[in-house]
Amino acid sequence: MSLLELRAVACIRGGRLLFESLDLVLDPGGAALVTGPNGAGKSSLIRIAAGLLAASAGTVERKAAAALADEGLALDPRLALGRALGFWGRLDGAEADEAMAAMGLAALAEMPVRMLSTGQRKRAALARVLAGRAPLWLLDEPANGLDGDGQARLEAAMAAHRAGGGAILAASHQPLGLPGAARVDL
Amino acid sequence: MMPLLLRELRLAATGGSAALPLVFFLLVAALFPFAIGPDSALLGRTGGGALWVAALLAALLPVDRLVEPDRASGVLDQLAVRGISEENVALAKLAGHWLSFGPPLMLAALPAAALMKLPAPVLARLELGLLAGTPGLAALTLIVAALTSGLRTTGALAGLLMLPLAVPILIFGAGLTEPDGSAGALKLLAAASLLLVAVAPFAAGAAMRAARD
Numbered sequence: 389m390s391l392l393e394l395r396a397v398a399c400i401r402g403g404r405l406l407f408e409s410l411d412l413v414l415d416p417g418g419a420a421l422v423t424g425p426n427g428a429g430k431s432s433l434i435r436i437a438a439g440l441l442a443a444s445a446g447t448v449e450r451k452a453a454a455a456l457a458d459e460g461l462a463l464d465p466r467l468a469l470g471r472a473l474g475f476w477g478r479l480d481g482a483e484a485d486e487a488m489a490a491m492g493l494a495a496l497a498e499m500p501v502r503m504l505s506t507g508q509r510k511r512a513a514l515a516r517v518l519a520g521r522a523p524l525w526l527l528d529e530p531a532n533g534l535d536g537d538g539q540a541r542l543e544a545a546m547a548a549h550r551a552g553g554g555a556i557l558a559a560s561h562q563p564l565g566l567p568g569a570a571r572v573d574l
Numbered sequence: 575m576m577p578l579l580l581r582e583l584r585l586a587a588t589g590g591s592a593a594l595p596l597v598f599f600l601l602v603a604a605l606f607p608f609a610i611g612p613d614s615a616l617l618g619r620t621g622g623g624a625l626w627v628a629a630l631l632a633a634l635l636p637v638d639r640l641v642e643p644d645r646a647s648g649v650l651d652q653l654a655v656r657g658i659s660e661e662n663v664a665l666a667k668l669a670g671h672w673l674s675f676g677p678p679l680m681l682a683a684l685p686a687a688a689l690m691k692l693p694a695p696v697l698a699r700l701e702l703g704l705l706a707g708t709p710g711l712a713a714l715t716l717i718v719a720a721l722t723s724g725l726r727t728t729g730a731l732a733g734l735l736m737l738p739l740a741v742p743i744l745i746f747g748a749g750l751t752e753p754d755g756s757a758g759a760l761k762l763l764a765a766a767s768l769l770l771v772a773v774a775p776f777a778a779g780a781a782m783r784a785a786r787d
Contacts, residue, residue: 438651440654441786456655460646462648462652466589479656
C-alpha cells in the first residue's frame with residue numbers, strides 16, 4: 389500500500405504553468421528526490437503533497453500522516469529550544485528529546501530559539517520531523533545550511549526512517565544521501 | 575486543542591499583547607478627566623461612553639500579533655499538516671485572546687471607573703456590558719487579524735475594517751452605562767457579541783486558509 393499518490397498533477401502559480409501531468413507514487417521504504425532550477429516548482433510540489441496547496445489539476449492522495457520541514461521554522465523565538473519543540477511533541481504525542489539528540493541538538497535544549505544559527509534552525513526543523521513519527525516525510529531543501537556533521541545525521545535519520553517503513557519526498561538542489569530514490573526533474 | 579490554548583495564553587502574556595491594551599485603556603481613563611475637567615456630574619455622565627471607546631480601541635492593538643507571526647513562521651502550515659483544521663486553530667486563538675483580554679479589562683475597569691468618578695450602579699452596568707461585549711470585540715479582532723495577515727501595512731486597514739463592525743457593540747455597550755440603561759441594551763449587546771463569536775472561527779479560519787496561497 390502506497391503512502392502518497394500523485395496522479396497527473398499540474399501546478400499553476402501566478403499565471404505560470406510550473407509543471408503538469410506529474411505522476412508519483414511513494415511506497416513504504418521509498419523515496420523521491422525532486423530536482424530542478426530555482427522557481428521550477430520544487431517547493432510548490434512539496435506543499436501540494438502536504439495538502440497546503442491545491443493542485444491545479446490531477447489528484448493527490450495522502451494515505452498516512454505527513455511531517456513537513458520547509459523554510460518556516462514554526463518555533464516560538466522567545467522559548468528555549470527544548471520547550472519550543474516540546475509544544476509540537478505534545479501535539480504529535482511524542483517526546484522530542486531523542487530526536488534532538490539524533491540531530492545533535494541535545495546541548496542546545498536551553499538555548500532560546502532566536503539565538504540559534506541557520507544550521508541549528510534547520511536541525512531543529514528536522515528534529516521536529518523525526519520526533520513526529522509520521523510515516524511520510526516531506527522535506528524542502530533539508531540540507532540547506534547544514535554542515536558536514538548535520539548532513540551525515542540527516543542521511544542517517546532518512547535511512548533509518550526508510551528502513552522502518554517510512555517514505556520520503558525531498559526537494560533539493562544539492563545531492564542528498566537517498567540511495568535508490570526516484571528522480572523527479574522539474 | 576489544549577496545547578494550542580495554552581500556547582496562545584503564553585504568547586499573550588510574554589508578547590505584550592495582553593499588557594498593551596490594558597495600559598492603553600488605563601491611560602485613556604487617566605487622561606479623559608484632565609481634558610473634560612473634574613466636574614464629577616459631567617464625568618459620571620460621559621465616562622461610561624469614553625471607557626467603551628477606550629475598550630474598543632484597546633481591542634484593536636493586538637491585531638498584528640494574533641495571526642501574522644504564526645503565518646509568517648509557518649506555525650499555521652505545521653498545524654494544517656497535522657490535520658488540525660483552521661477553524662479549530664481560530665477557536666483556540668479566540669478563547670486564548672478573550673481570556674487574556676476580557677477579564678483583565680474588566681479588572682482594569684475598576685480603577686478606570688474610579689478615575690472617571692462613575693457611580694456604583696453605572697460601574698456595575700459597565701462591568702456587565704464588558705462581560706457581554708469583550709467576547710465580541712475579541713472575535714472581531716481575530717477576524718480582522720486573520721484577514722490582514724500577510725499584508726504589509728495592517729494598522730490603518732485593520733482599523734478601517736474593524737471599527738464599523740464594532741459600532742453595534744459600542745452603541746449598546748455605551749447605552750447600557752447611561753443612567754436609564756435598560757435591559758434591552760444588554761440583550762442587543764449580547765446578541766451582537768454572540769453573532770461575532772459564532773462567526774469568528776469560520777471567518778478567521780477561511781481567511782487563514784486563503785492567506786496560504
